[in-house]
Amino acid sequence: PFEVLVLGAGPAGATAAIYAARKGLRTGLIADRFGGQVMDTAGIENFISVKETDGPKLSAELEAHVRQYDVQIISGQRAAQLVPAERTGGLHEIVLESGAKLRSKTVILATGASWRQLSVPGEDDYRTKGVAYCPHCDGPFYKGRPVVITGGGNSGVEAAIDLANIVSHVTLLQRGPRLKADKVLQDKLLSLPNVTVHTNALTTHIEGNGEEVTCLVYKDEHGEEKRINTDGVFVQIGLIPNTEWLKGALDLSSHGEIIVDDHGATSVPGVFAAGDATTVPYKQIVIAMGEGAKASLAAFDYMIRLPVE
Ligand code: FAD
Helix, strand or coil, X not given: CEEEEEECCCHHHHHHHHHHHHCCCCEEEEECCCCHHHHHCCEECCXXXXXXXXXXXXXXXXXXXXHCCCEEEEECCCEEEEECCCCCCCCEEEEECCCCEEEEEEEEECCCEEECCCCCCCCCCCECCCEECCHHHHHHHHCCCEEXXXXXXXXXXXXXXXXXXXCCEEEEECCXXXXXXXXXXXXXXXXXXXXXXXXXXXXXXXXXXXXXXXXXXXXXXXXXXXXXXXXXXXXXXXXXXXXXXXXXXXXXXXXXXXXXXXXXXXXXXXXXXXHHHECCCCCCHHHHHHHHHHHHHHHHHHHHCCCCC
């Protein structure tokens, strides 16, 4: 059995695996896709100390760094079930989608999250060419240019307030009749001079010139088609943690995020979690890496405190 078994090879999981291996622990890493969401990213300019990189490059570097260490990499596999140990210090079992079973003293869950998609024509074609999901990441690319945000919940309205500072104009589209964000955020939004809000606006497609986004098309409350010329579309309709398979095994928040304490510990002793799959706020590469390191050190701490058998 492993001493540390890490699930997910995005920034959080790769970091956790390296930290565990550096402690000399028997470490396994279930890596269905090195890099995780980073693989879907074009330019990255906020991975501090690296002025500019891109997703495939950073993902390859993550993989190369992990491979420098004695980590058993289980590629092309995903976890389907966690069976917690019956007693503290016992072995947890991870059942893979293939049916294979792995056992480990500690488990670090780093299965990340996925942005909910609009699922309209043009979204896939222009992803990273004007269709964006992360305002902290991509906002500065649209400096002085117009953007559209879809989604009138807290994340959409926060993104609008954030981007209004950087871009020339923000149009916020909400599918339903009213914004769902907290009142203070709505008040702030409506006080801004370069923001327009349309409710009852159903996005139907995103258009471009083959290279980048040029226009978003929506239907208004009368079913009439409206067009907005824009350079960017920020989709802000939710981030879904990849934790469906953990339901019932440990405590999840109402949003499905793994509830962790300030050591990355979950409700199951010996099971830790890090990155976008958890309740830790702000989903970013540097944060996921920091949390991965923390969860790994916490797993080590847990192990050295287990009674000698
Ligand atoms: P993830 O990167 O989501 O990795 C999780 C991994 O676990 C994936 O490989 C997934 O396939 C795997 N997995 C899922 N389920 C299972 C399972 N059941 N069993 C085993 N493995 C599983 N952040 C920045 O800081 N700067 C940016 O510029 C930036 N741009 C972004 C652009 C886009 C388009 C997107 C989508 C995100 C961007 N982010 C950016 C956010 C950043 O990518 C994430 O915060 C970060 O990748 C989270 O790391 P993670 O390791 O927690 O999860």
